[in-house]
Amino acid sequence: MRRTRGGVVDVDSLEDFDRRLSYGVRSLSGWRLRSLDLTDRRKALRSVDVTGALFLRCDLGIEDEESIRARGAVVFPSVPDAPIDTYRTTLYTPDELFGTTGYTHSIDAKTYAWSQRESSRDAALAQALHDHSIGIALETWVRGRRLVGVMGGHRAARGERTYADGAVLGRMLSRTHTVATGGGPGAMEAVNLGGYLAGYDEDALTEALDILAAVPGFAPSVGAWADAAFAVRKRFPQGADSLGIPTWHYGHEPPNAFASAVAKYFHNAQREAILLEICQGGIVFLPGAGGTVQEIFQDACENYYADESSIAPMVLVGRRYWTEELPAWPLLRALAEGRPMQEHVHLVETVQEAAALVIRGT
Known part of the structure; x- marks a missing residue:
């Protein structure tokens, strides 16, 4: 399990999520949950206070998403067409950025092209969230x-x-x-x-x-x-x-x-x-x-x-x-x-x- 400064808790796996709840946690205040498939955790989500929790690109049932929003959680979905993982939890490696299919088809080149092409609010949000995630990983x-x-x-x-x-x-x-x-x-x-x-x-x-x-x-x-x-x-x-x-x-x-x-x-x-x-x-x-x-x-x-x-x-x-x-x-x-x-x-x-x-x- 990983805990960051103050009351912030980063949860990046279902195993970590389940383990924390098994300790009797009743509030997810300060939690940042990233890229979790929570579609089978309806009962768990309904049993805790989610006020102040941040759900980043998590898979949720429609009713569950509506429920946690109504109860005070903040939900950031995936940003359409973004070539990067907006909520990544680790730094990049050279192998990841360059790939194996030539530079023009690499993540690095595609991401630069997308950043020059897209100027929408969704794209700006994706870039800001990505840089925030990189900062945490750093x-x-x-x-x-x-x-x-x-x-x-x-x-x-x-x-x-x-x-x-x-x-x-x-x-x-x-x-x-x-x-x-x-x-x-x-x-x-x-x-x-x-x-x-x-x-x-x-x-x-x-x-x-x-x-x-x-x-x-x-x-x-x-x-x-x-x-x-x-x-x-x-x-x-x-x-x-x-x-x-x-x-x-x-x-x-x-x-x-x-x-x-x-x-x-x-x-x-x-x-x-x-x-x-x-x-x-x-x-x-x-x-x-x-x-x-x-x-x-x-x-x-x-x-x-x-x-x-x-x-x-x-x-x-x-x-x-x-x-x-x-x-x-x-x-x-x-x-x-x-x-x-x-x-x-x-x-x-x-x-x-x-x-x-x-x-x-x-």
């Missing part, structure tokens, strides 16, 4: 883990030095943390790759980088790009855990296949806030463009107003990049001056220096 997944985030540009191509650096960083950080990224291509894929291969030796990483370099990017073929990643996973099947948090807002960019768990959201603002929030071990910022700069100052804002015990380290990698090409560092340093966060913001040259700072802070 809370469960991160529990007991010490996460460090790595942000960086989606344009870092396989075969480039910046990509290899990201993989080295992910592998180093995974010795003490679980790495989390935005879950997309480029630097994000590289870091998840490093996290995936954390249990293997350096020769394995070199071999993986060589395999991937044959398909540098997801254009013109997402399928070929993904196939190279799955070839690496097949070659090295015992991958370590890491997290990706991508979004269908940028659905033209596919998720990477190296994050063992994928919390994919429709709403980018929600995804960005959650990604920064859960990385209590700090954030490393690799060279990137608009999205990475946004994340730097979104994280800086959180640290600026935080008390000293809640500040998460910020490490920018690439002195010339962050002082000349995109001079975020001078502004970040000025913002931090005189604040508790001042001792927790760093500018370094190499990913090795970045990893050392994060690991030393554990």
